[in-house]
Amino acid sequence: MLPKHERGAASHDIAERLRLARRRHRRALRRAARRRRGAAGPPVLQTLVAEIYGPDGESRAALAAEVRRIFRETPGVVDVDWYAEADQLLTRFVIDK
Numbered sequence: 001m002l003p004k005h006e007r008g009a010a011s012h013d014i015a016e017r018l019r020l021a022r023r024r025h026r027r028a029l030r031r032a033a034r035r036r037r038g039a040a041g042p043p044v045l046q047t048l049v050a051e052i053y054g055p056d057g058e059s060r061a062a063l064a065a066e067v068r069r070i071f072r073e074t075p076g077v078v079d080v081d082w083y084a085e086a087d088q089l090l091t092r093f094v095i096d097k
Contacts, residue, residue, distance in 0.1 A: 052064045
């Protein structure tokens with residue numbers, strides 16, 4: 001960074017521009033990650049992955065069935081499989097002070 005008498009902007013303004021640029025960069029990275037999201041880390045088990053989201057299990061299952069049907073009917077797509085998270089036990093600790 002140049003000495004303040006040699007630059008056209010105050011250090012605060014420069015810092016604000018850097019923060020804005022960083023935010024834009026992080027947003028772009030998040031968008032790119034959403035587009036290419038797949039199975040986590042090597043080795044990658046699937047070539048093609050669809051993540052199904054919805055308000056309840058019934059609607060997610062119905063949509064997943066439709067996506068599986070489309071995958072099975074798509075030429076070149078083989079070994080169609082699916083995974084679903086099992087219900088998890090919730091443990092709650094209440095501290096008695």
